[in-house]
Amino acid sequence: CGNFRDNYLAKPNSTGRASAPLVDLAILDGAGKPVAQGERGEVGIRSICNFTEYYGRPDATAAAFTADRYFLTGDIGYLDEDGYLFIVDRKKDIIIRGGENISCQEVEAAIYEHPAVAEAAVFGLPDERFGEVPGAVVLPREGETLTTEALCEFLFAHVAAFKVPQRIWIVDSALPRLGTEKIDKVSIRTKYRALAAAEAVTA
Structure with a gap:
């Protein structure tokens, strides 16, 4: 994809x-079928530049491509009315x-709106009732005090209740980072996840 000059100015958040x-793009559902225009799904790419297969791994190759040879990127996105790709x-x-x-x-974006938050990471935690629920690790800004109760109250005003993390860890050191x-x-x-599992056992 390319987004340049006037097009970029009009849609800076688009790829x-x-x-x-x-290159041909498709937004696909869980069965590998195209979704309606504007709906979210997995981004598929079909191109003469796509690789052919994973060497010696037919299972990985089969999982990476649809039957009509769209490569499944693992990105969730949508195409707008002008065919611009937005990855979400x-x-x-x-x-x-x-x-x-x-x-x-x-x-994470909602958590970062809180003025006392320096870093945050949100992820899924296993849950017997719902399958998964959100969990979060948050580092406050230097000199700021932040409680899980205050952050949850803030989030309830910014996202739907079911999206508010059910478990929040407030930490005092920077979150680990990759080489990038x-x-x-x-x-x-x-x-x-391991900490949550251990807490559930001792509860």
């Missing part, structure tokens, strides 16, 4: 339009709570 005729989240960062989809990025300087969501999710 742009597919570079026709070499990663598929693995979607929490499915009792059939309701929750975007980790949306909840992005917050390391994988290690955070692993660590705090």
Whole structure:
């Protein structure tokens, strides 16, 4: 995709339009079928530039492509009325709570609106009733005091109640980061899922 000059000024949050005729985009549902215009789904790319297969891994190759050879990117997005792609989240960062989809990025954005928050990471926690519920780790800004109760009260005014994290850890040190300087969501999710499981056992 490309988004340049006047197009970028008009839609700065968009990745742009597919570079026709070499690239074809589709927004697909869980069965690999196109969704209606403007609806969210997984971004699929079909191009002569796509790789053919994972070497020696036919199972991974089958999982990565639809029957009509769209490569499944793992990104969740939508195409607007002009064919511009907007990416809203990663598929693995979607929490499915009792059939309701929750975007980790949306909840993180709401947390960052709190003036006392410096860093935040949102992820799914296993839940017997709902399957998954949101959890969060939050680092307050230096010199600020933040409680889970105050943050939850703030979030209830900014997102739907079912999107408010059911467990929030307030930490006093910077969140771990990858070499790219992005917050390391994988290690955070692993660590705090284990903590939540341990708390459930001792409760």
